[in-house]
Amino acid sequence: MTWVFILVIAVLVLGVMIFVLKLPRTGWEITAAALLFGVSGYALQGHPGLAGAPQAPVENAKLADQTLIKERQQMGAAFGQGQSWLILADALTRQGQFGAASEILRKAIAKSPNDADLWVALGNTLVGHTDGVMTPAAQFAFQKAANIAPDHPGPPFFMGLALAQGGRLAEARALWAELLARSPADAPYRADLQERLQRLDSMIAEQAQMQGAVQGAPAVPPPGTKSSQQ
Structure with a gap:
């Protein structure tokens, strides 16, 4: 389910940039590629199933x-x-x-x-x-x-x-x-x-x-x- 939410958020961000911020059509492909690149990077390094472990400052x-x-x-x-x-x-x-x-x-x-x-x-x-x-x-x-x-x-x-x-x-x-x-x-x-x-x-x-x-x-x-x- 986590990946579904991530993909939905990526699509929503792209939609906002296109329809709300009036992104030019020439920039649609490169923007979509940038979003997919970010999602793929998270897929390789992210661990959404792990519990949070906030750390206090070193001092x-x-x-x-x-x-x-x-x-x-x-x-x-x-x-x-x-x-x-x-x-x-x-x-x-x-x-x-x-x-x-x-x-x-x-x-x-x-x-x-x-x-x-x-x-x-x-x-x-x-x-x-x-x-x-x-x-x-x-x-x-x-x-x-x-x-x-x-x-x-x-x-x-x-x-x-x-x-x-x-x-x-x-x-x-x-x-x-x-x-x-x-x-x-x-x-x-x-x-x-x-x-x-x-x-x-x-x-x-x-x-x-x-x-x-x-x-x-x-x-x-x-x-x-x-x-x-x-």
Whole structure:
């Protein structure tokens, strides 16, 4: 039945073009040939019997960590005036639309280039867009925020997080340790920072143990070689 409908639609389209749009007679044959060519192409590649399978945009599959958004909001309440832009960017980030959020933040920064909160948020969206990889653009955004507001806890925290995700544990620890040392005792993010720093220390210790075990392991002769005792 699907093919019947397709042929009927093709005939109707041709009829509309001839009788309604007044297609010249000299163009009837080429128009009919074009319609048949389209139908034949669908016949070769189309699968009308298959169920629909709509797919979400690629970025939607990478939903943001809601904890990190809340963390940034706690850290960035007093270092800028771009809250309306941040609300929109956060909404896009929650849906995994990191690229769109980055574009919003770039426009906001163009209007408020000295807003440290906007630069921190931009760094986060750039890191999210690359699945946690610290790119030069993200590092520049974090460093720009740190230069604008040296007391802002966001740049060292989120830069350290990106470095840790990239395996640069020692660099991440240095940033977090310095941030913890200067954080007020009642800072809302202090407890989370301490917990993350402890987990990072455990990871560094495990990494050191693994490296020591590999370095202390006896050399294994290549397959096919004879030992010195034989």
